[in-house]
Amino acid sequence: MVQLLQGQQQLPEWQPGYLDIHHINTGRGDAAFMVFPDGTTFLVDAGDMSETHPRTTSGRNAKLVPNRSKTAPEWIVDYIDQFLPKKQERKLDYALITHYHDDHFGEIDSLRIIAPGGYQLTGIMEVGTLIPIKKMIDRGFDFPIDLKDKKVQSQERFSKDAYGMIPTLKDYWKFIDHQSDKVGLKNEALQVGSNHQITLKHHPNDYPGFSVQNIASNGNIWTGYDDSVYSLFKEGEYPGENPLSNVIRIDYGKFNYYTGGDISGIDGFGQTDMDALESHVAPVIGAVDVATLNHHGNRDSQNPLYVRTIRPRVWIQQNWTADHPGEEVLRRITSKKLYPGDRDIFSTIMLQGTKDVIGGRLDQYKSQEGHIVVRVYNNGDSYDIYVLDDTSEKREIVSKHGPYKAR
Numbered sequence: 001m002v003q004l005l006q007g008q009q010q011l012p013e014w015q016p017g018y019l020d021i022h023h024i025n026t027g028r029g030d031a032a033f034m035v036f037p038d039g040t041t042f043l044v045d046a047g048d049m050s051e052t053h054p055r056t057t058s059g060r061n062a063k064l065v066p067n068r069s070k071t072a073p074e075w076i077v078d079y080i081d082q083f084l085p086k087k088q089e090r091k092l093d094y095a096l097i098t099h100y101h102d103d104h105f106g107e108i109d110s111l112r113i114i115a116p117g118g119y120q121l122t123g124i125m126e127v128g129t130l131i132p133i134k135k136m137i138d139r140g141f142d143f144p145i146d147l148k149d150k151k152v153q154s155q156e157r158f159s160k161d162a163y164g165m166i167p168t169l170k171d172y173w174k175f176i177d178h179q180s181d182k183v184g185l186k187n188e189a190l191q192v193g194s195n196h197q198i199t200l201k202h203h204p205n206d207y208p209g210f211s212v213q214n215i216a217s218n219g220n221i222w223t224g225y226d227d228s229v230y231s232l233f234k235e236g237e238y239p240g241e242n243p244l245s246n247v248i249r250i251d252y253g254k255f256n257y258y259t260g261g262d263i264s265g266i267d268g269f270g271q272t273d274m275d276a277l278e279s280h281v282a283p284v285i286g287a288v289d290v291a292t293l294n295h296h297g298n299r300d301s302q303n304p305l306y307v308r309t310i311r312p313r314v315w316i317q318q319n320w321t322a323d324h325p326g327e328e329v330l331r332r333i334t335s336k337k338l339y340p341g342d343r344d345i346f347s348t349i350m351l352q353g354t355k356d357v358i359g360g361r362l363d364q365y366k367s368q369e370g371h372i373v374v375r376v377y378n379n380g381d382s383y384d385i386y387v388l389d390d391t392s393e394k395r396e397i398v399s400k401h402g403p404y405k406a407r
Contacts (some may be wrong), residue, residue, distance in 0.1 A: 002366070005204040008396040010388055011373060014039075014085050016203075019210070019252050019376035023292070024079050025319055025348035025369070025390045027062035028072035029103030030318045032259065032292075037210055037252065038203040039085045043133075044259060045121040047320070048072045049102045049122035050163055051108035062320045062349050063392050073106070073126035079371070080131060082395065093201050096190070097124055097138045098261030099245040100172075104393060105138075108168045116180025119171035128175060137197070139217050139246055140189030141169070141275065144233045148173075150399060165241065190217040190246045193227035198248075209253040209379055213332075215260070216247035216281050224284045232280065242295060243277050247284055253380025254406035256288040258310060265303030270328070272303040282309035289383070289406050290314040290374055293333070297347075299326025307332050311339035313404060314385060316346050316372055322353030327361065334364055343399065345395040346372045346385060368382050370398050380406055 014020050014035050024031040029047015036042065048071065049056045051064075064072060084090065097105045106123015113121045115129050128136070133268050141147040147169060152247055153159065158166045179185035191197045198212040219232040219239070233239060245261025265278025273279060278294060282305060291312040294301040296319050315333055317325060325347075332338060333345065350368035362368065371388040384402035388395040 001402050002399055005362060008394070010394070011083070011388060011397060014083065017207075017377070017379070018351060019250075019255070019374075019380070020083070021250075021257060021290075021374040021376075022079070022083060023316055023348060023372040024076055025065060025172050026072040026075045027065045027320055027349065028056075029320055030098075030296075031076050032318070033076070033080050033083065034250075035085060036199045037068045037198055037207045039088055040093045040199075040201045041080075041084065042198065043076075043080070043092050043127070045096070045098055045104045045261075046073055046076055046106065046124040046127045047103040048106040048126070049320075050107045051111055052109045053107070053163065059323050060351075060353065066393055071121070071126060073121070073123060074130065074205050076127055078393070079395070089132060092128075092133045094135050094137065094198055095124060095128065095133045096198075096248070098259075099139060100169055101241050101243075101262065102164075102168070103260065105172065106168055107163055108171055108393060109163050115127045115175070115178070117174055117182075119174040119178065122168065122171070125172060125175040128179055128185070132308070133179065133185055136185055136187045137190055137246075138187070139244055143218050144235055144244075145238045190214050192217050192220045192229045193222040207252075207379070209251070211251050213249045213251065214246075214250055215284055216245075216263075216277065218244045219277070221277075221280050222284055232275070232277070245277075246287075247277070247281055249288065251380075252376055253378075255376050255380035256286075256290075256406075257374065258288045258291040258312070259286055260292070260294055262298075263395075264295050264298070264300040265306050266300045270299075272305055274305070276303070278303050278306040282306040285310050287407065289404070290316060293317045293325065293329070296320070296342070297325030297329050298323060299328055301330050302329045304332055304338055307335070308338045311340070311341075312343065313407065314344050314346070314374070316374075317348065319347050319349050322351040324354070325358075327358050330358065330364070331359055344385070346387065348372060348390070366401055367399060371395060376406070382406060
């Protein structure tokens, strides 16, 4: 059921017992702000691509929204301030960076302001400077290669990228050190197999059916039982950042939500890669109600085995470029041959270049622009999807979808 609301209406306030998952659109990469049932707050990623990058300034990429009066991280914080639970301390209990790419954690450039800690204000560094973060979780830095090793940093793939990952990581480490001294920020690598690293901070006993399960990080994958783990990669073997993404599943009663950064599952010839991250994590993730598209819906993602295994009722695409989705990805996630039943698809944005290429197939989306909010009720029994206006600082409701029953 879809409700197109007449007049401007605000999202009803979060209430204890609600699980809210806000997929924030800035046009500069992924950011998802969550309020757990007891008011614990959690941010996944804070994308912020350089405004001097030719890719960012081209027609291939989205515009900064709602306008250019703030940076992307400032808009993320502005959004968080609007939807933080009332009468609660202004902070983030947890922040998670899935991997070290600009559209997930930031990118330094010549336009950035230098913070007192000596780091540039970009991505998660700017977010964490504007609103305190209590625990910062990432994929670590020393496996499968040691990113702090100068010999590694001098490798051609890193040294020729002046505004890329290593220069931004150096500032990220300065941010960690400074914020640890200033506000007591704690920094940890994701603990694969754990469901007690990210927990309810206020009233955990009130919601025993809630947990965050860590599935994979650095190619280390939970087996699905105990806390045992196996690894796809060897020491010194660097497959690129995307396969090293942090992967988690959030469970609330019957409701399950999945997000996994930029992992993929299609090889260079367009075939299902049975040794890729998607193929390995799918059986551990299992069927879910809501899933974000891996790698924004890039054509290397959502392989048939993975789609058939997790079979969500709702797909959410966090998008910023005309490359996404790949048409073949759209075919797979909408295929009733891969799994039966209805499924609804929402995207934070759909660029004109994508519309020109894919055309009418995109009409299958329930929404192609706006912030996407998943609100879960009744101890995980049901949920709604709200789409909020991303062109306005007020973020009024554009449409409401549901109710959906958790499976």
